[in-house]
Amino acid sequence: MTDSTQTINDAQLRVKGIAALKKEFGMAATLRFLALMQQNPTDYVEISRQIYQEQSLDEIFVRAKQNWKG
Secondary structure: OOHHHHOOOHHHHHHHHHHHHHHHHOHHHHHHHHHHHHHOOOOHHHHHHHHHOOOOHHHHHHHHHHHOOO
């Protein structure tokens, strides 16, 4: 996480997130993605498992410490 993402408010985060999706997928796929996110419940535990499956716990903690600004 960069310094700029830690100081933005919720509205700014939404705008940046949608812009990133649009840049990556295009407008039609972005709208489809947003519709899917509202229609289907999201299992964040399963998403986390998929994101971190190839990483050790130590690697995850090192990255978390590097990005922690609390």
